[in-house]
Amino acid sequence: MIQLKNLERSYKTPAGQFFVLRRVNLEIQQGEFITIMGPSGAGKSSLLNALALLDDAWDGEYWFREQAVHKMKRKERADLAKKNVGMVFQSYHLLDDLTVRENIDLPLSYKDIPHKLRQGMVADTLDRFQIVAKKDLFPSQLSGGQQQLVGVARAVIHKPPLLLADEPTGNLHSSQAKEIMELFRELNQQGTTIVQVTHSEANAAYGSRVIQLRDGWVVSDTANPELQPYEAVKQ
Amino acid sequence: MTGLLQDIRYGLRQLRKSPGFTAVAIVSLGLGIGANTAIFTLINQLVLKSLPVRDPQHLVSFGKAVDGGEVDGIGPGPLDIFPYDFYKQIERTHDPFLEISASGSFPVTVSVRNRPKDAARQALTQLVSGTFFQVLGVEAALGRTILPDDADAPGRNPVAVVSYRYWEEKLEADRSVIGRVITINGTSFTVIGVAPPPFFGAELNEQEPDMWLPITMQQQVTLQPSLLNPHGLFWVHMMGRLKEGTTPNQGKAWATQQLQRFMVTREGGTISDKRRREIGQMYIDMLPGGRGVSHLREQFSRPLYILMGVVVLVLAIACANLANFLLAKAAAREREISTRLAIGAGRWRLVRQILTEALLLSLLGSVAGLTLALVGTRMLVYFVVQGAKNSALTPNPDLTVLAFTLAVSVATGALFGIAPAWRASQMRVVTALHSARTATGSGIRSSRMLPNLLIAAQVALSLVLLVGAGLFLRTLQNLRNQNLGFNRRNLLLVDFNAKLGGYKSEQLRGLYDRLLNGIRTLPGVRSASISGTQPISPGSWTSPIFVQGYTPAPNENIMTFLNRVSPSYLDTVGIPVLQGRSIGREDTPTSMKAVLINQSVAKHFFPHGDAIGHQFTIADPSVPGVWRIVGIVGDAKYGPLRDEQKRMIYLPLEQLTADDHFAYSIQVRAEGDPKNIESEIRTALAEVDPDLPLLKVRTISQEVDSFVENERLISQLANFFSLIALSLACIGLYGVLTYNVVKRTNEIGIRMALGARTEGILWMVLRESLLLLAAGIAVGIPATIGVARIVRSQLFGLSSFDAATFMTAIGAIAIVILIAAYLPARRAAKVDPMVALRYE
């Protein structure tokens, strides 16, 4: 589904160029459930943002179903992302002005989906996440965990083929976390490709493949045992 | 106290922190407060301020006393101009009054020699009764004032009190000037006193008099027949000082009774019952005289009040901007404020800090405003007095003005400080901290409510101002561009005075010929003529006419204006002859008396169109005999441009005698711009007689403009201020939208991450400003209609709902607002979601 070739991301800082992703080569197959792990600051969120096509300031090649994303204009990338990607943000990013229901409805509102259908989808999702009672509250009236739930609901409502989740259970009670993971597994079984970032081994266990990042380098990948230890590459 | 100092220091630090915005705020406020101060300075001087005299509250004016001149044939109604002998009569008893004074109703321009060998200079004098200075309660700064003994009989006494300014500028501030003999129009006068510096007489007009002369010296000063005889013309204004405990109404009753008795005696034994009834309806109003009398006040107080309304709105718009600015700042500090509240800061303290900042801003703004006002008032005064040099109107602010400005600035500070202060006092610690933690940054909906309301209000106010300005502009255009009934291209008008030049009636014929020949032979001159008064200026020569074979209905108005013209007048000015012939060379002193009438006269007296050949007599005894109508000419506008056409008859200058043979106006039709040949004309006239006083030279356009001064003042300033208002509203909208966009960067980023298109984002921001625009206009239209009704009486040639003006104003606002909104909208559309998502 996705192929990254020598993807690099760097920031210009006063101290010079600072790399957060280094020569990332990665192949993601349709239907995979991948977990990205690594210490804080390793570049996990950066990689996810690149995959989500939110970030477009990277170098290298990005192939999405045989389409050369690296050659696309910003607008084409945005369209591609809109059709294919759902994203759960590390810091939720709910809109304070909108109610829970409106927040969940947001991705649908940017697609040409008939109003009736949209209402049904929103109702289903509220139901599935058991937040019907909260549907008219504003995010500021929710607990952190509840906000995270809404963030997940919003990411999956339009059934994107690729679901990217940045620590989707960071603020959740372990039983709630388990429910989310069960949901992810279910989505995965229905064909959704999932890439999640997590620090939790338990969550990682739901996935089919684990990738370790360190200082921007992919240092191990369960699907690719031959991967050179990154110290060696670094030389 | 230390708390206050701390607040001030803190406020100043806050202002320094955002110097750009502070500058914009101070300039906006400066414009608003400056405009208010400038207009108020004028209102204060024209309308509010008392004369610099003793106990001005006891002074009353006999009627409005604003129109000057010499008139006769007074009808029923209020009277404000009187014959000299009426003054003499009531001054003898002056029952409810301590004193009554009289003064000439027009200033007299004289030629003065301050020393025997000095060149003669023009000076403006006022004729006053011996009681004048006593009534006003003014003592001389040097020497003495004119006293009753100085003015007790015609021809007494040749004495003069000069103004302080005249003394300083023309008499070298010479302290030994008392007793010096100066020559006024050929008569020797002794300087007996210098008036105190602020004193300018009892009239507040364009130009203050240079000296006051006894009214009994009228003949020597005006070089005209005596106006002092019994049964003389009506020509003096009167003032009185009421006795302690007497009301103006008692004064009115007494004076009215005196007047009616006087009129009955004046008109002799055989008064018709009708005239008796008319006299019974005459009365004298006692109006407050403490502020002096002023035709400028009559003329400009309404425009100034309208402009005051305009600048108050401008200030309101500036205030709304500042309120938004402080709201934004307070919102940006929400986290800080809630943290302070959480650690126990008092709310009152916070409110005080915000109010202090607002007041600091407004005080800085008022300093800027005062500076702007100094310049602005100078221009305003210059406009109102039409460049006259010695005016009692001064552009300098007095204590009242300073107090006004201070009050305005405190009021504005409170006005725009209250909203943010209130917001801060309402803030709940928990919500603020909570939302700071979740920090998606777009804030709750209601936080955008107040700024949006303010923007909509600004749009509404701008609409009111723009429509108002548009209506005034169209009014001005309509007045200027109306068909005046003559050709106003390339016409130059010259006023001269042969009487002041020492000419006798018999010499005039030759003089007129030489003048006209001198001008006509100049290159670039097409034709020239001489007349009693200029086109547009009606003059004051009016009289009833008695048309033979026409019996006027009872009470019918048979007055008409009269002008005396040389044969070339109609041709030069471009008034068409509609029927019959014009006046020509053949109309000599010995030939049949020929007269032209204008269409209005023809319509009134000859509805069947058979005027030519009819004859009439003129009530004015100085033009005796029977006049035969030889032609009907088109109506030309005389007098105020809003007035209806006046009846006018044209008499041949040649056929008039004595005083009526004097003409004061020359018209020159040039080939091109008449300004170009002005100096040649001056030279040509000086060659005829270097001593002939030329009083005023101007083009017809300037003359027409002088009739639309009020309209020009309102229109130009209203337009100027409405543009400022619109700019302020735009700056406000731009600021608020930009601030909103910045505040919503994170939200916009999320929306983009979730699939919103850039056009969608652009539209989202634009839609918001369109809504504000629509709301503002929806509120603005009824408000504008209301305001337009108030100024209806000032309009000319269009209704107060003039659709074109409304549409233009709405269109202008829409365009400008959309431009102001587009920039922040584009900024929003350019948000990079990656950056935005990191934005906390």
Ligand SMILES: Nc1ncnc2c1ncn2[C@@H]1O[C@H](COP(=O)(O)OP(=O)(O)OP(=O)(O)O)[C@@H](O)[C@H]1O
């Ligand atoms: N805008 C930026 N400018 C400079 N450096 C940045 C910027 N954004 C991210 N970084 C750097 O990139 C590195 C990777 O950040 P990233 O958010 O991908 O880490 P992460 O692995 O997701 O960490 P965590 O587990 O804490 O979420 C960090 O060292 C961070 O400092």
Ligand SMILES: [Mg+2]
């Ligand atoms: Mg991260």
